[in-house]
Amino acid sequence: MKAIIIGGGLGGLSTSVTLAKHGVDVKLYEKNDHFGGKMMPVDVDGYHFDFGPNTITMPEVFKEVVRTGGLDPDQELPFTKLDYHTRNQFKDGTVFDFSTDKAFMKEQISRLDPKGYKKFDSFLQEIERLFHLSEKYFLHRTFSGWRDYISPTLTKSMTQVRPFQSMDRFFKQYFSNPHILQAFNRYSTYVGSSPYKTPATFAMIAHLELNDGVYYVRGGNTKIAEAFVKAAEKQGAALHTNARVTRVITRGKKATGVELENGEIEEADHIIVNGDLLKAVPELLATEPRSHLSNEKIASFDPSISAFVIMAGLDTMLKDLHHHHVLFSKDYQKEFKELKAGHYAEEPTIYIGTSSKTDPKLSPGGDNCFILVNAPATGNQTIKAEDYKELIYHQLAEAGIPLREHVHFEDTMGPREIEDKFGAYKGALYGPSSNNRMQAFMRPFNKSQDIDGLYFCGGSTHPGGGSPMVVLSGQNVANQILGKIVHIE
Template identity: 40%
Template sequence: MLDGQGYGKGEGTEADKATEKAKASSGSLKQDVIIIGAGFGGLSCAIRLATAGLRVTVLERQEHVGGKLQQIEQGGYHFDRGPSTITMPDAFRSVFDHAGAVMENYVQLYELEPRTRNIFADGTVVDLSRNRVWMKEQIAAYSPQDASRYDAFMDESAALYAEANRHFLGKLLLNPSDKYNLQMLRSLLRVRPTVKLDKLLRRYFDHPHTLAMFGRYATYVGSSPYLSPSIFAMMGHVEAEVGIYGVKGGTYQLIEGMTRLAQEKGVRIQTGVEVHQIVVRQGKVAGVDTDQGFMQAAQVVANGDVLSVNRLLLAPEHRKRMSDSRIAKYEPSISGFVTLAGVRRHYDQLLHHTVFFPEQYEPEFDDIFRDRKMPADPTIYICYSGYSEAGMAPAGASNLFILVNAPYLSDAWNWEEQQSRYGERVLEQLEARGIGGLKQSDVLIRYTPQHIERDTLAHQGSIYGISSNSVKQTFMRPGNQSQDVQGLWYVGGTTHPGGGTPIVTLSGQLVGEQLASELEK
């Protein structure tokens, strides 16, 4: 989007306007649509627009496409730095289907079974599976009562997912009539928006292991199971029955496949380009001012954090409904502290996805959202893609993506002082759980919320945009169409329909379809 030199730059002086006019009249290429950001939302939107016959240019500030998902290769170890748990494969398949392409010609997904290994502090192991009989056997080993209620919970989870698909995930909510109607009201009542996820889970389960295992789904949208609405119980159905998938060659291959398709459709993708400002004239988008000159366009799609886009790319007079004071009222989502470890060992405890839970789960979220500090005893997630696919690490070695939930950036936690110390602590906690030797890794790379903010301009380093810790921030997110500037659209985790890789991909598809239909009129 932009660099530090362009932060907060307004439309400003007559000299600025004269410069813009000169650039525009000196042969700047007019584009039907400019997309800022080449993450999942931006690329999926670009493909849909280009398939409809529109000229599209995507501008990405990083040197490589992918947004928060980047590919790291070092010493024979291959890592995906960013999203690693792929669910809802149809969200990605629809990108290719609508473009008349066969997804398997661009990227190949494979289903994981078991889905995820859950390891609890007392040594209990539950491997999430599509097999309900096996799931109940595993849960019954520590709680027969919870096992007896598993089927009922999964049935409710499936019903919540169906309701979300019908009324929230598959449509834009651009107008008041889209949000405030009898059908939507009935749907909201069915998903009980005021019931917290943890409270819903307690209707079915009593044991802390089961509550943590399914409560963790709130973190998929950067939130707390003790604050977020019960709708996210739908992830039980999504993971166990729709499935969790790996990507051949690593998750980044999804980005590469979408990039290739976009280019085949005529999309122009420029990386290493900083957008300093979205230029607005008489309330309408006129184009973007970049470090490579002015680019004219009557339609701009911002694939980035809505709050950052408004704060950094729009002059205050052009964002009256998204003022600094209003931005400050939004609670950012969870961020993440990542360690990439390439180690010459294999670990029998690990599957493709493994989660190590602490003895108590709730204090982690008090630390993150109340105290805004790193958890004293965190949940630790490990993606080991080499488990499923040879060649992701040297022979006899493992490529481990290690993630700990982190608070969004604030004065309460200083990463400059704490990064090394906390990183060592995570490795020590893993060693105590049987994952040893990490301090002697061939590759050891740490990535903090500060780095996330630096690279992607995510508001306060959040991963998922705003949290879903309230009814309002879950169901009434900032809209996909700017209320202040005509011709400005938003895709990504902060806007509708929400955070998470497949949902952001759907966001791009929905905006692309809507914008294409409007421009064809």
């Protein structure tokens, strides 16, 4: 059996490990000069940056891939748990830190939110319930068509994960302090969406951070991609960088191979597209054989938010900066309305990931600040990157975080660069948004409805965005090809 994987992000690498482990002849083609997709290392002037993701949860998902590849995950992926992991800072000087230390969390909440203090224990129990239901019935499945949703057990479980309630309304059941609500509502951006529209189901992300924990890999989170590559090659997969696939070859309604940019033809029994299928499918397939993912259908999807990124290497280490540090805007609802309208926020919420706080060897000369603000998917924005960068630096300085005066190295990347570099539809970080229930729970299927032998993995398909979900999508597709499909009756 032969399989070709288009794209070497975490989903494609995950697929390659499992297929190769079971004797499949695997060839993977990646158009960029690195594997890992958005998990891209940037090393310059003595600074190391993880382009993404900066926040890691569900470490066992990554370990399992490495273990499948015949490697020792503890040796390849030295995870460090960050017990006190995120500083949430607000314009009035209030700070609220996220931690897996329950007593510490309750002590903070007791001072800020009496209602939240009384309900915090039940809150933790409910977000844990949401996660375990999703894990049991949803995360380890592939979806090949609408019939896969016709299951009494699946239907019942979906009604139990609060699909008709927004994330914001869910959090308001437990908390009343506007700062605490804003901090929790930010979890919607982990799937590139608005907390005022995203289903409360995704509040399970809070469980991963507050109950299970946030992790970091020594040497940089990009070590995850490196370990996946090592595992895939150990199992015999052939991985190629700087190798762009220009076309999926079909015969009738069957995918039979691919054509590379150099004109070379490779045949295979199965083709797996790892990437944003909303952009990849139109580029790889003619319109005639894909009625279920026609150009009109693709245009109907609401893309998730994108990002404006500054990678800033400082000439010093700022003592008040944390590994994960968020400076919130005053008006979160206004911020998301501006993004929805296709505009950059006048006052954005600013995330700063500084892995040197945990791993000083990554940038011994000063902090390696990865600064990210939410940005709209590409449209007709006229804002200049230089102007928006200065706006961000100004807001940080006003909040007592004087990054600008210490910048030794910097580089920026906006939605258009993200679209071009990573093949992201309109620069969206997570494929379709979760701003409505249809897109949140019924993402494009893992198996083509039009072409036999064609599969999809990555953040734009099931089970969704975020690095653990992307890895699971790769595992799910591999298991489906191997005949190890999870069935829920």
